[in-house]
Structures are given as C-alpha cells and as structure tokens.
Amino acid sequence: xxxxxxxxxxxxxxxxxxxxxxxxxxxxxxxxxxxxxxxxxxxxxxxxxxxxxxxxxxxxxxxxxxxxxxxxxxxxxxxxxxxxxxxxxxxxxxxxxxxxxxxxxxxxxx
Amino acid sequence: xxxxxxxxxxxxxxxxxxxxxxxxxxxxxxxxxxxxxxxxxxxxxxxxxxxxxxxxxxxxxxxxxxxxxxxxxxxxxxxxxxxxxxxxxxxxxxxxxxxxxxxxxxxxxxxxxx
Numbered sequence: 001x002x003x004x005x006x007x008x009x010x011x012x013x014x015x016x017x018x019x020x021x022x023x024x025x026x027x028x029x030x031x032x033x034x035x036x037x038x039x040x041x042x043x044x045x046x047x048x049x050x051x052x053x054x055x056x057x058x059x060x061x062x063x064x065x066x067x068x069x070x071x072x073x074x075x076x077x078x079x080x081x082x083x084x085x086x087x088x089x090x091x092x093x094x095x096x097x098x099x100x101x102x103x104x105x106x107x108x109x110x
Numbered sequence: 111x112x113x114x115x116x117x118x119x120x121x122x123x124x125x126x127x128x129x130x131x132x133x134x135x136x137x138x139x140x141x142x143x144x145x146x147x148x149x150x151x152x153x154x155x156x157x158x159x160x161x162x163x164x165x166x167x168x169x170x171x172x173x174x175x176x177x178x179x180x181x182x183x184x185x186x187x188x189x190x191x192x193x194x195x196x197x198x199x200x201x202x203x204x205x206x207x208x209x210x211x212x213x214x215x216x217x218x219x220x221x222x223x224x
Binding site (some may be wrong): 042046086095103105 | 113114129141143145151152153155156165166169200201203205213214215216217218
C-alpha cells in the first residue's frame with residue numbers, strides 16, 4: 001500500500017530563514033514523488049517532481065530511497081511562499097493516481 | 111485553455127438530497143481523477159476515469175457515490191442521499207494519460223450538507 005506522511009501540520013518561519021518540509025513515504029515499488037502547492041484561494045498546482053531534478057521558486061527536493069524521504073527545502077523563505085504544501089506519490093502500477101500526505105501549512109512572517 | 115473547470119464552487123444540500131459535481135478537464139485530456147478532502151485532512155483518491163470507462167474506483171465509498179465521464183460533456187461525481195459526513199472539498203484533476211504525466215487540478219467544489 002502507498003502511504004505519504006507529512007509530520008508537520010504547520011511551519012512558521014521568518015522571512016529569509018531556511019525552511020524544510022518533511023515528507024516520508026512507504027511504497028514497495030518505484031514511486032514518482034511530487035510536491036504540490038496551494039496558495040490562498042488558488043487551485044492546487046505542481047511545484048516539483050523528483051524526476052525533473054529542478055529547482056522551482058528556489059525550492060529543491062531530493063529523493064532519498066534509503067530513508068524513503070522527499071523533503072522540500074528552501075534556503076531563504078519569502079513571504080509569498082506562505083501556502084499549503086502537499087507531498088504526493090504515484091506510480092504507473094497504481095494507474096497514476098496520487099496518494100497525498102496530510103499537508104503542511106507554511107507561514108512566512110515578515 | 112481555461113484549465114480544469116469545476117462547478118459549482120460551493121454546493122449546499124440538505125441531508126437526503128442528491129449532489130452533482132461537475133468537472134471539465136483541460137482540452138486534450140482524456141483522464142480524470144476525483145479526490146476528496148475532509149476537514150483537516152489531506153486529499154484522498156476516489157476514482158479514476160477515462161472517457162466512458164471507470165479505470166479505478168478503489169477509493170469510492172461502496173454506496174451512494176457514483177462517477178461517470180461520458181463521451182461528450184463533463185465528468186460527474188454523484189452523491190445520493192447525502193449525509194453530514196459527505197461535507198468536504200471535492201477536487202478533480204485531469205491529465206493527458208498514463209506515464210508520470212502532470213495532473214492539473216480544478217479549484218474544487220466545497221459541499222456542505224446541512
């Protein structure tokens with residue numbers, strides 16, 4: 001069974017401070033991992049996917065298969081980063097349906 | 111391309127009534143996924159459809175819930191005889207197809223059962 005865990009419901013940081021959102025998963029096959037973001041009153045949108053190995057809006061995430069983690073990091077948080085962040089997992093074997101974590105609300109204070 | 115369109119954005123139903131939620135996928139997308147988000151919880155997969163076919167309904171409650179994606183028109187999530195526990199945000203996503211393709215989400219329909 002697929003499972004995604006985001007242990008922090010809320011992260012509050014000051015502008016310019018580093019932020020790290022934790023994501024752990026369990027899946028026996030080869031998963032695809034994603035981070036989705038939902039800004040206030042907007043739809044859920046893709047932020048990062050592990051296969052792209054790219055940095056979006058200063059965020060990076062590295063898939064650690066040994067620790068089954070896909071933590072999201074940004075060295076210097078900005079106020080516009082305040083949003084809900086969801087880690088998600090999918091696989092071709094699962095028909096590409098997404099399994100989401102419970103979400104982490106990030107609040108960046110000025 | 112207007113993106114994934116869901117309507118209505120907000121829906122209020124009395125217990126025992128029926129709720130119909132609509133999802134128009136992005137142009138060119140033939141795969142639709144429905145997710146439910148209960149208060150204070152993450153999104154949970156409900157059903158995956160392609161045109162005229164249900165591919166995976168493992169997340170659908172066994173009773174009162176049904177989904178369709180007809181050849182013409184939007185995908186419909188139908189909830190019969192709604193109960194208070196059905197109150198949630200229902201999100202639709204669409205994609206081109208299988209493979210690790212990006213799923214685009216609608217803005218959701220917030221169902222409140224009174």
